[in-house]
Amino acid sequence: MGSSTDNRAPQFDTSQPGIxxxxxxxxxxxxxxxxxxxxxxxxxxxxxxxxxxxxxxPANGGELILVARQAMxxxxxxx
Amino acid sequence: MGSSTDNRAPQFDTSQPGIxxxxxxxxxxxxxxxxxxxxxxxxxxxxxxxxxxxxxxPANGGELILVARQAMxxxxxxx
Amino acid sequence: MGSSTDNRAPQFDTSQPGIxxxxxxxxxxxxxxxxxxxxxxxxxxxxxxxxxxxxxxPANGGELILVARQAMxxxxxxx
Amino acid sequence: MGSSTDNRAPQFDTSQPGIxxxxxxxxxxxxxxxxxxxxxxxxxxxxxxxxxxxxxxPANGGELILVARQAMxxxxxxx
Amino acid sequence: MGSSTDNRAPQFDTSQPGIxxxxxxxxxxxxxxxxxxxxxxxxxxxxxxxxxxxxxxPANGGELILVARQAMxxxxxxx
Amino acid sequence: MGSSTDNRAPQFDTSQPGIxxxxxxxxxxxxxxxxxxxxxxxxxxxxxxxxxxxxxxPANGGELILVARQAMxxxxxxx
Numbered sequence: 001m002g003s004s005t006d007n008r009a010p011q012f013d014t015s016q017p018g019i020x021x022x023x024x025x026x027x028x029x030x031x032x033x034x035x036x037x038x039x040x041x042x043x044x045x046x047x048x049x050x051x052x053x054x055x056x057x058p059a060n061g062g063e064l065i066l067v068a069r070q071a072m073x074x075x076x077x078x079x
Numbered sequence: 080m081g082s083s084t085d086n087r088a089p090q091f092d093t094s095q096p097g098i099x100x101x102x103x104x105x106x107x108x109x110x111x112x113x114x115x116x117x118x119x120x121x122x123x124x125x126x127x128x129x130x131x132x133x134x135x136x137p138a139n140g141g142e143l144i145l146v147a148r149q150a151m152x153x154x155x156x157x158x
Numbered sequence: 159m160g161s162s163t164d165n166r167a168p169q170f171d172t173s174q175p176g177i178x179x180x181x182x183x184x185x186x187x188x189x190x191x192x193x194x195x196x197x198x199x200x201x202x203x204x205x206x207x208x209x210x211x212x213x214x215x216p217a218n219g220g221e222l223i224l225v226a227r228q229a230m231x232x233x234x235x236x237x
Numbered sequence: 238m239g240s241s242t243d244n245r246a247p248q249f250d251t252s253q254p255g256i257x258x259x260x261x262x263x264x265x266x267x268x269x270x271x272x273x274x275x276x277x278x279x280x281x282x283x284x285x286x287x288x289x290x291x292x293x294x295p296a297n298g299g300e301l302i303l304v305a306r307q308a309m310x311x312x313x314x315x316x
Numbered sequence: 317m318g319s320s321t322d323n324r325a326p327q328f329d330t331s332q333p334g335i336x337x338x339x340x341x342x343x344x345x346x347x348x349x350x351x352x353x354x355x356x357x358x359x360x361x362x363x364x365x366x367x368x369x370x371x372x373x374p375a376n377g378g379e380l381i382l383v384a385r386q387a388m389x390x391x392x393x394x395x
Numbered sequence: 396m397g398s399s400t401d402n403r404a405p406q407f408d409t410s411q412p413g414i415x416x417x418x419x420x421x422x423x424x425x426x427x428x429x430x431x432x433x434x435x436x437x438x439x440x441x442x443x444x445x446x447x448x449x450x451x452x453p454a455n456g457g458e459l460i461l462v463a464r465q466a467m468x469x470x471x472x473x474x
Contacts (some may be wrong), residue, residue, distance in 0.1 A: 016446060016447065016448075017448070017450060018445050018450070021448075036152050037116055037152070038116060038118045040118055044100060050097050050430060052095065055096060055100070055102075063155070063158060066097055066100060068152055069463075071152035071153070072463050073433070073462070074460055074461070074462055075460060075461040076458070077458045077460075079457070106212075116231070117195060119197055129176050130174060132175070134179070137234075142234070143235075144232055147231055150195055150231035151227065162296075194274075196274060196310070198310075204308030206254050209255075209259075210256075211253075213255070213258070214314075220316070221314045221316060222258070223311055223314075224311070224312040226309050226310055227272055227313070228307065229309070246386060258384050273353075274353055274389070275353060277355055279390060285333045287334050288329065288333075290334030291335070299392075299395070300392070300395060301393075303334055303390070303391040304390055305390070308390070310391035347433035354433060364412045365439070366412050367408065367413075368411065369412070371412060377473060379471070380471070381470060383469055383471040386466070389402070
């Protein structure tokens with residue numbers, strides 16, 4: 001109804017190849033290099049993905065960080 | 080109905096891991112380092128999060144500031 | 159119905175803390191420092207906020223300007 | 238119905254103060270200075286606004302140009 | 317219903333002045349200068365426009381390229 | 396209904412010329428040069444496209460990378 005309680009999580013469809021690829025990397029704990037919109041990067045192991053964020057275990061250890069999916073430009077597996 | 084009164088708050092789903100992570104940081108008053116889309120940053124303690132903004136108590140004290148969630152690239156807990 | 163006349167004003171929910179904070183600053187005529195996505199800034203007194211824009215009375219006087227909410231990264235009250 | 242023919246023109250609500258401000262500037266042929274997301278600018282007289290674009294008569298004459306509303310950060314009247 | 321097959325092509329309304337302007341430039345094969353969000357540009361003759369892309373015949377010949385409409389800041393006809 | 400399980404994959408309409416163009420490049424394994432919003436680029440052969448990502452086989456070999464469609468400005472075929 002579009003009321004103030006009409007909350008939506010757009011763009012999360014687990015049947016899409018992109019989300020399935022994230023889920024495969026999560027299952028296999030594949031280290032990723034994420035390039036952000038400003039050209040900077042962050043590396044780590046993905047733990048989960050949702051409609052808005054990627055939960056990433058930083059390459060240098062430490063607590064899980066959130067990467068805003070809207071800020072990501074390229075995602076490369078590090079083999 | 081999509082009329083001019085059809086206001087929506089997209090992308091706020093409290094069952095999603097990303098929003099739950101924010102809520103946990105808010106409960107525990109975890110200091111955060113937020114990296115913005117232009118590479119600049121802002122540190123502080125999160126007080127609330129909604130569909131569009133994060134309410135942040137600045138690290139150096141002072142009044143609550145609003146961080147637009149669309150402008151955030153990375154969110155790291157400072158331990 | 160999603161037809162070509164289905165116009166929408168997304169993301170404007172006056173029950174959300176972020177919008178309530180803007181409304182409080184508007185009522186109290188609190189001067190704000192708005193940091194934009196490119197790191198530049200604009201200061202002024204907020205007069206109204208809607209789904210897309212913030213109406214801002216510039217700090218140096220002059221006519222009301224529109225700040226696109228999508229372009230805002232941080233909003234800080236100037237006390 | 239959300240089918241592939243479900244086309245939408247979001248964010249155009251003529252009862253909102255921001256859109257009403259544009260319509261007033263259009264009626265009065267007020268010259269505007271538009272600052273874009275990258276900090277660059279374009280000046281001109283607005284002729285129409287729709288859900289996505291502002292039709293602008295350039296300050297130096299010539300054909301109408303389209304300014305993408307998503308790319309606009311600040312809009313100031315030039316008096 | 318918002319299921320995983322609820323695909324949408326937002327923001328394409330052929331009754332809007334902006335889209336009608338593109339369609340007129342396409343019919344008349346008007347060369348355009350498109351300024352992108354990062355300030356760079358691309359010139360060419362528009363062949364079609366849809367909800368997300370502009371199909372552009374490059375000024376220097378060669379194959380059609382896709383310009384993401386979300387990346388466009390200004391569109392100027394070259395006369 | 397816009398509940399918290401109302402997940403959506405916006406902007407993927409296989410009848411649109413832009414998506415059809417991607418599908419043609421995928422079928423013919425056409426190498427592409429993708430220019431991102433920050434002006435940087437990535438080259439490769441497209442393998443699939445969905446509502447959010449382009450799966451790209453890098454020009455220099457190696458594993459498939461994901462290019463966020465929201466981060467793409469220009470897509471040119473390399474002939």
